[in-house]
Amino acid sequence: MNNPYLPDIATIKEIIQETPNIKTFRVVLNDQSRMEEFSFKPGQVGQLSVFGVGESTFVINSPPTRTEHLQFSAMQVGEVTTRLHSLQEGDQIGVRAPLGNSFPIESMKGKDILIVGGGIGMAPLRTLMLTMLDKRDEFGDITVIYGARSPQDLCYTYEFDQWQSQGANLVLTVDREFPDWDGRVGFVPAVLTEEAPSPKNKVAITCGPPIMIKFVLKGLKDLGFEDEQIITTLEKRMKCGVGLCGRCNIGTHYVCVDGPVFTYAQLKALPSEL
Amino acid sequence: MSMLEELKTKIKDELPNLDWVIGWKQGFDPLQATPHFMRTEQDVDQLIYNPLCAQNLATFLPGMKDKKVGILVKGCDSRTIVELLQENLITRENLVIFGLPCSGAVDVSKVRKEIDSPGRITEVTFDGGHIRISTKQGSSSLALADVLLPKCRTNPYAMPVIADHVFGQEEKAGPCGQGESPALEALEAMSLEQRFDYWQYHMDRCIRCYACRNACPMCVCRDHCIADTRDPHWLSQETDVQQKWMFQLIHVMHLAGRCTECGECERACPMDIPILSLRQKLNREIKDLFDYEAGVDPEAVPPLLTFKVEEANINERGW
Amino acid sequence: MAAKTFLTHDDIPTWLDTLRDAARVLVPTDVDGTVKFEAYDSEREIILKAQATAPPKEAVFPQTETLLRYRYYKDPEHPETQSVDLKEDLPEDKVVVFGARPCGTRGFVIYDRVFATDAITDPYYKARRDNTAFITIACDTAEHTCFCHWVGSHPADSEGSDVVLHPVQDGYVAHAVTEKGEQLLEQAGGQKASSDQEKEAQAVQDRVMEELGEAPDLSGVPASLLQIFDNLDFWNDVSAKCISCGACTYLCPTCYCFNITDESYGLSGKRIRTWDNCMSYLFTLEGSGHNPRMTKAHRLRNRVGHKFSYYPELHGGVFACCGCGRCIKHCPMAVDIREIILRAKETADEQSVSA
Secondary structure: OOOOOOOEEEEEEEEEEEEOOEEEEEEEEOOHHHHHHOOOOOOOEEEEEEOOOEEEEEEOOOOOOOOOOEEEEEEOOOHHHHHHHOOOOOOEEEEEEEEOOOOOHHHHOOOEEEEEEEHHHHHHHHHHHHHHHHOHHHOOOEEEEEEEOOHHHOOOHHHHHHHHHOOEEEEEEEOOOOOOOOOEEOOHHHHHHHHOOOOOOEEEEEEOOHHHHHHHHHHHHHOOOOHHHEEEEOOOOOOOOOOOOOOOEEOOEEHHHHOOEEEHHHHHHOOOOO | OOHHHHHHHHHHHHHHHOOEEEEEEEOOOOOOEEEEEEOOHHHHHOOOOOOOOOOOHHHHHHHHOOOOEEEEEOHHHHHHHHHHHHOOOOOHHHEEEEEOOOOOOEOHHHHHHHHOOOOOEEEEEEEOOEEEEEEOOEEEEEEHHHOEOHHHHHOOOOOOOOOOEEOOOOOOOOOOOOOOOHHHHHHHOOOHHHHHHHHHHHHOOOOOOOHHHHHOOOOOOHHHOOOOOOOOOOOOOOOOHHHHHHHHHHHHHHHOOOOOOOOHHHHHOOOOOOOHHHHHHHHHHHHHHHOOOOOOOOOOOOHHHOOOOOOOOOOOOOO | OOOOEEEEOOHHHHHHHHHOOOOEEEEEEEEOOEEEEEEOOOOOOEOOOOOOOOOHHHHOOOOEEEEEEEEEEEOOOOOOOEEEEEEEOOOOOOEEEEEEOHHHHHHHHHHHHHHEOOOOEOHHHHHHHHOEEEEEEOOOOOOOOOOHHHHOOOOOOOOOOOEEEEEEOOEEEEEEOOHHHHHHHHOOOOEEOOHHHHHHHHHHHHHHHHHHOOOOOOOOHHHHHHHOOOOHHHHHHHHOOOOOOOHHHHOOOOOOOEEEEEEEEOOEEEEEEEEOOOOOHHHOOOOOOOOOOOOHHHHHHHHHHHHHHHHHHHOOOOOOOOOOOHHHHOOOOOOOHHHHHHHHHHHHHHHHHHO
């Protein structure tokens, strides 16, 4: 019987310090055939284990189109992430993945794409964006509005040039003025409103802190986006990751199985317990 | 006018100035009382007061610090209020205290065992120091003194030590302060090994539900208890007796000299573990060391919330 | 269905002794005044006159269960690198639970729809479930807190049981419900039950049903609970006396929420699954500090909602409640879930009228 609680053992191949409190881990499953067979869809998550400390949920933020490693980014906030941050390249961790649903990428084909991210909320958006950039001709315009509190809180900065060269229009913003910052200044929702993208033939995908999402949703609605055109991903405290342990539900929906990806229309139909 | 009617009238007078008045009403059967949060005159009409009203309602107060609350207290419950005031966990101005005389509170779980009939109880009455319980099969009468909560014997205050309105008169018939705790006396008589075995035996059936902790009015960590958190990781979530016992020890140490022996921990325990005796033991130690009794003087400072350079009964230099 | 068997009270210990050869036999046992399921010991009395304090939940869903063990190995050649080995800990014991009431047994049928489905199977649960048999005793009395008939069950419900014993004057009229049950009952001895004994068993059942009284119609409750989801005044009101402890959840035969944590001992350790309590603040506290269920009102709303709305919505209208009433009887403050769902329905109906 397949044991959903049993992680694969994986080796950390590379660690990237993204921001003062966010690190990215590039990992490879030790079982070579498991790694070769590993398939997932953008938006799906994994449970990373530091044995002896516990598990935490992270989105797989590498795209399925790039299979040399699986990438996860973790902000240091609790027990597991603190221990993760202390690990070195070559250390062993556990991976239970893929879990949960994914972005409805088939339905985005042929459409213009608007990605709105804040802070570490860029992680799930990265996998989606890179998947689309790797199949560039299947999608229309890809615009990315990405913000953080300060320039040093932006993740994946070393890739920005590459994203743009692959065809993403990147709009970067930070909350206030900083020396040597030549991007935009202002909160993400405000920049969204300034940019005023047209909702025509477009899908908007947003992820970030709850307060940012709240105002981005409002901004998108003001711009005329329909609820079905807006997609977001939710975060909840999770343990089992397979819909059993009972804590990540919103009404009948379990974020670990039925999510983390929801359209705004789906979210509105759920009980208000975010 | 009966005392209950007087009480209801007074509550109705005060009700317009208050968010709630907390009392008791009948619960799921005539033997069960349950806390009653009164907001309307109709609510007040459901109020009961008898020896079944065991819950210490002061437990709810720290969670309602900003509300204007009326509260019904028995003598022992009133000590909780004093202790909460001493520790600044509640605000006196926001409270209206209705003080009630107590002739002992019934241990409902003991009664259910004594009557040995799991069926439905149709009526409960009190007369002359007895409780009479009727079921379809017949009725049985038990001496109140035999079915009181363990706290009743040791708590010397039949009348509230603090109140805005006092009802009834001190009932000398009550068992308050009539003796020591039998469980504590039994424990004291045991050797250390026997005590250890005793607690191993009893704590084994603990289900880690923390009813004891959450029913405790003096438990201040609330949502950040070391029993649940992994930071610090002092306890694991395993259900072995070491974890369960460790929690009790931590709780008891934290309550030394603060516990007013209201007995809610033991009453709340669904597995009937005699944990009040532990709190009583620590309080006796505090009494011996500091000559202090928790929850009687709103102006006093609990001894473990302060320090003296030289304690009268602690010989710090001589050992 | 096979013929019914009559067992005298004296047949029971002999039967249990026989069953003990092949399985761990759990029976309701008095532990200092509380009744819980413990390994059968012929020296100790089996308490069958009333519902046990704790249901036999641990037989299939232990409060602590080791999911896996890990061990780190240091490579002597390269001490800076470590490898790690994992070992699953799947349970293999055979268990017979004797003397649970139908409500306590039926709890596992409610678990089955979650833990052993086409989409996901919990191998630990499944292994224990397959290896556990239930010899259940129909009720001969109804407590004030009993409400199994509200939630689609009754005092002689055989759902989830392998054998059901119906109490009569001098013993039990027993019948097997499953093949596993037939094999168990064959080992009991006894004699064929007479038609009078069968009638007596039926009469007991009818009497208890009558004691339970009329059950309210709860069919609209799942929708009502969603309708008043945002009515926080309602939830504050019904949770006012709740102290947010876990007595209700841990004594509930249908509560299954759990936690997973690691414990380490040097280079090795284990990952354990333990019961968790939705009434605890920490249950949904997120790393960011955000908590979607930050007050006891939010948490009680989820507890009641899970049992009487979300679960039935997902599982063909079946409530995740077996009506045993332990949550009511053992609640330190006597919070009554029956009262909450009836008030919820009433409040939703009032809202509909005024809307």
